[in-house]
Amino acid sequence: MYVPGCGGCSSIIHLCAKYPKSVLAIGIVALSGYLFSNADRTNTCPDPKVQEITVLKSTAKIEQDIKVAEVAFREVEHVRLSNDGIRRVLDLYHCTRLSPDDVRKDSALARNIGLLYFLDLCHEVGIEEAKILYLNQK
Numbered sequence: 772m773y774v775p776g777c778g779g780c781s782s783i784i785h786l787c788a789k790y791p792k793s794v795l796a797i798g799i800v801a802l803s804g805y806l807f808s809n810a811d812r813t814n815t816c817p818d819p820k821v822q823e824i825t826v827l828k829s830t831a832k833i834e835q836d837i838k839v840a841e842v843a844f845r846e847v848e849h850v851r852l853s854n855d856g857i858r859r860v861l862d863l864y865h866c867t868r869l870s871p872d873d874v875r876k877d878s879a880l881a882r883n884i885g886l887l888y889f890l891d892l893c894h895e896v897g898i899e900e901a902k903i904l905y906l907n908q909k
Contacts, residue, residue, distance in 0.1 A: 837890065843898045844889045847905045852885040856908055860887045 787794050857871040861884075874881050892901035 836893075840890055840893045840898060840901075841886065843893070843902060844886050847889070847902050848882065848885055850906055850908070852881065852888055853908045856888045857881075857884055860884050860891070863887075863891065 854871040857874050861867075861869055861871075861874075864887075874884050889901055889905055892904050895901075896904065
């Protein structure tokens with residue numbers, strides 16, 4: 772059936788075959804310890820509804836933060852975004868086909884690029900500091 776004593780796995784099989792009552796007792800103790808432990812099992816098998824609520828709450832928080840940042844952006848959007856700022860956003864989104872001049876030709880695109888730049892600043896330093904940095908860009 773097997774060769775006893777040839778390697779670790781074979782030794783375990785040999786012990787299990789030789790002492791089945793001991794293996795059964797160890798298994799019962801381990802199972803009862805698992806079943807009756809006070810461990811919080813919500814992390815090992817979370818409820819899908821709880822996960823969905825958590826995701827929705829975080830999404831709502833992100834959307835609220837974006838709305839606050841958009842309101843703050845309206846205070847500074849009159850300042851023209853620098854070429855470096857435009858390049859930073861274009862590089863961030865791997866947009867190689869556009870140049871700062873192309874962005875400036877389309878006012879809606881220029882505004883959206885400015886908003887993305889401002890949102891990135893808000894993420895890095897917060898809204899108030901982002902306003903200052905946006906107004907003082909070079």
